[in-house]
Amino acid sequence: MEIDRYERWFMTATFLMICGAIAALVISVVGHQASLATPAGRVVPSEIDSTPPFDDPGLHQTGPGEYELVLVAQTWSWTPNEVHVPAGSTVTILATSRDVIHGIRIRDTNANVMVIPGQISEVKDVSFDEPGTYWLFCHEYCGIGHQGMSARIIVDE
Numbered sequence: 810m811e812i813d814r815y816e817r818w819f820m821t822a823t824f825l826m827i828c829g830a831i832a833a834l835v836i837s838v839v840g841h842q843a844s845l846a847t848p849a850g851r852v853v854p855s856e857i858d859s860t861p862p863f864d865d866p867g868l869h870q871t872g873p874g875e876y877e878l879v880l881v882a883q884t885w886s887w888t889p890n891e892v893h894v895p896a897g898s899t900v901t902i903l904a905t906s907r908d909v910i911h912g913i914r915i916r917d918t919n920a921n922v923m924v925i926p927g928q929i930s931e932v933k934d935v936s937f938d939e940p941g942t943y944w945l946f947c948h949e950y951c952g953i954g955h956q957g958m959s960a961r962i963i964v965d966e
């Protein structure tokens with residue numbers, strides 16, 4: 810079978826790109842411990858208000874300089890929508906949603922997770938070293954009020 814020279818070139822280029830993608834995947838999984846996010850637990854959305862820790866949303870100190878932030882998402886707000894954290898703190902975020910899929914993205918941190926009804930999303934060891942206001946945005950489109958769905962983490966000196 811005769812294969813055109815350009816077709817052979819594209820087949821070779823495609824093969825090399827597939828090999829590059831597989832190599833990148835192997836390097837990120839083996840070399841950098843990349844993994845898919847797994848739910849930290851499950852919660853029945855209609856029972857959020859009576860299920861720990863979501864029966865007491867907010868910031869809770871768990872140790873010296875360590876906190877747990879319990880967040881509940883609902884269209885189109887966060888409970889709580891403002892917390893104060895001392896500078897230099899490390900925060901573990903636990904979040905769930907009452908209704909639809911939301912997301913957490915906190916600027917200037919590594920916090921970036923989906924918030925799914927029925928699941929508990931966990932982001933461990935988010936560092937807040939510099940004083941200031943860290944905005945937490947919903948990054949999953951969740952309806953007409955999505956663009957205003959934000960909360961503030963105020964890092965005090």
Ligand SMILES: [Cu+2]
Pocket residue numbers: 911912947948949950951952955956958
């Ligand atoms: Cu949203």
